[in-house]
Amino acid sequence: MSRSPLVIAIDGAAGSGKSTLARGLAGALGMPYVNTGLMYRALAASARRANASVDDEGALLDLARGLRFHLRAGEPPELEVEGYDTAELTSPEVESTVSAVARHPVVRRWMCDRQRALGRSGAVVEGRDIATVVFPNADVKLFLRADPEERAARRADERMRSADDAGDAIQARDARDDRTTPLEPAPGAIVIDTGKLGIAETLREALRIVEERTAPR
């Protein structure tokens, strides 16, 4: 009997090391990498460009429908949003409005459908609600945790901002995101504390879990 395509769900807070692990895992396993945060970030950027209100659910859904998502060839193949580059998607302006854009149920339902389509042939999918809502039957569910200081330091390195600024921005976004998608490990998720492990160790641990969870019984 052939097995359905493998889906690995990775959830966790901003700065918990999700993207580093998800990309590493996808590369090691030869699977596509889908970063769902980019999809909400692109919608926030699109709303800014169009001068649309973050409260206007209908306008946001229309803008979402205009976004083009692709898996860019590479090792691993990665999700990209046509016309939006990393500088814009990680800008403070986008980070300050993305939670407001992502809080609308109609927008989330539309995004979830796109995410399921992108993961249909198997993928490592990263976000906040992947194992709870998008792929509740994922073969492997990982939930990443890290101390707030650890997350702020990591974000400061990535964005070349001070740890204090990065920490404040993360905390403000956490509080807003928690109202929409409370960060809780899904049933059956394995929690990894990335503050205690380095990048290579986190990847090794995740690969061990994937092997264990997908071994024929």
Ligand code: DC
């Ligand atoms: O993972 P990230 O920091 O790139 O995500 C950007 C924002 O998108 C985050 O503040 C919350 C939102 N988001 C979401 O609501 N659901 C997801 N599956 C992924 C991200």
